[in-house]
Amino acid sequence: MxxxxxxxxxxxxxxxxxxxxxxxxxxxxxxxxxxxxxxxxxxxxxxxxxxxxxxxxxxxxxxxxxSKKQIVVVNLSDVSKELGEQESQLKHLANLKWEEVQQQLPEKNTELQFLLDELNELDAIYDTYRQDLNQTINNEPVARAMLDYYEKKVRILNRLLLEIEKQKYHEETITL
Structure with missing residues (x-):
């Protein structure tokens, strides 16, 4: 071919x-x-x-x-009146302690930073509790954990105040 x-x-x-x-x-x-x-x-x-x-x-x-969902913020007072009162008292006490800490907190707070970090972690945990409470409105254990948050926050703030006073006392004894 x-x-x-x-x-x-x-x-x-x-x-x-x-x-x-x-x-x-x-x-x-x-x-x-x-x-x-x-x-x-x-x-x-x-x-x-x-x-x-x-x-x-x-x-x-x-x-x-x-079907737009309305965001409903649930407070402890929605769960129980007693829990709402406890929350408001502890919240008020924590706010007073925080104001006191802010007034006494030195500008260089590197030695006290670990306590401030603990407060930030505690706030993050509280946010998850609040989300859990929004999902399940009548959840007694979550409500108790939220109250425990305020108690721990007050304890940490008290400890922070003691540490600030301790540093001030230590600085005064050194300068004398």
Whole structure:
């Protein structure tokens, strides 16, 4: 077969070099190839797909707007009046102690930083308790843990005040 092609090319070489291909015939072949590739999904498919997307997005927006959850902050007074009173008393005491600490806290508090770090950790734990209480409103153990938070905060603040006084006393005895 290879010999036949070589023989044909040798005989027709001059004629093949001179001839030009027909432009219209080539473009007709390209067009027919494109039309065959273009045939894919029917037109009704795209209409159904657009309708489906519209229905899904409309459903999403309607459900999202109608079911907006209102954030309800639950206090211990919502669980029990007695717990609410205890919380308000301990909260007030902790705030008074914190104000006292802020007034006496030296500017360079590197020695007392560990106690301040403990307060920050305690505040983070309290935030998780508050979230738990919001999820389960009538949860007595979480409510007791929140009261325990205030008690621990007052103890840490008292310790911080003692440490500040201790440092002041130590500085006074050294300077004398």
């Amino acid at each position: 290879k010999e036949n092609i070589e023989k044909y090319l040798k005989e027709k070489r001059l004629k093949l070099d001179v001839e030009e291909p027909e432009q219209d015939l080539i473009w007709e072949g390209i067009r027919s190839g494109l039309q065959q590739q273009k045939k894919g999904l029917p037109e009704w498919f795209w209409k159904v797909a657009a309708l489906f997307i519209f229905v899904v997005s409309a459903t999403y927006f309607v459900t999202n707007e109608t």
